[in-house]
Amino acid sequence: MTKAPHPPIKLFQFPRMFAVPNLSPFCCKLETWLRIARIPYEVVDTPNPRVGPKGKLPFIEDAGRRIGDTSIIVDYLTKTRGVDLDRHLDASQRAIALLVQRTLEEHYAFVILYTHFIRADGWQHTRASFESVPAIARPLVASMARANMRKILQLQGVLRHSDEEIIESAVRDWRAVLTVMGDGPFFFGDEPTGVDAIVFAVLATTVLTPIESPIGDFLRSQPICVAYAERMRARFFPELMVAPPREAVAQAE
Secondary structure, eight states, rough: OOOOOOOOOOOOOOOTTSSSOOHHHHHHHHHHHHHTTTOEEEEEEOOOOOGSTTTSSSSSEEETTTSSSHHHHHHHHHHHHTOOHHHHHHHHHHHHHHHHHHHIIIIHHHHHIIIIIHHHHHHHHHHHGGGSSOOOTHHHHHHHHHHHHHHHHHSSSGGSOOHHHHHHHHHHHHHEEEEEESSBTTTTTTSSOOHHHHHHHHHHHHHHSSSHHHHHHHHSSHHHHHHHHHHHHHHHHGGGOOOOHHHHHHOOO
């Protein structure tokens, strides 16, 4: 007797922007993990994070049960779907993966919030994320949301530093990550693991979007970063690959 297949889970996340899975590194991480794990899902665009069980996005709904926080969701799906992307990693690699996760999710993710929504170079692009709000209320809603982001970053600590200090701390994050990142197609070699979903998520929103920052300039100067981000997008999100301009195609022919 075979087990009945699980119906697709519902993935609640911010609507997509640009040619990346999601501007939110956590939404991008979870959807990438689902594709690596080949777990069927349906996306539900959800602009308001307050509807989530933990007051943030993304979250999933599985057989009527709503679960928030990407790490908790991954643990839950690993157990209920019998999928372990890290099964072939040794103890040292698992430790490295955890340290990379902590670096990127507990520090660099807050820097992304700063570069994308507080810095002027980022805000000129990300203000479009409020276009679903009625025009008459849009400026107020956007202003209030941005003020809340400033409050979060002030309490967390990032915004207590100067722009130069914030940028430098993020570059140090990436120098550390790149030191332990392998030169194979994926972070630990020939097979994707859970850390690939995390690294791709933060790289994609930094180097595959039109948002400019000194951090993006640094990462684009590292051939391994751009190649990795493009390779992950092509492998797991081929529908998001940007077609070359007609002029470039004509010249190639």
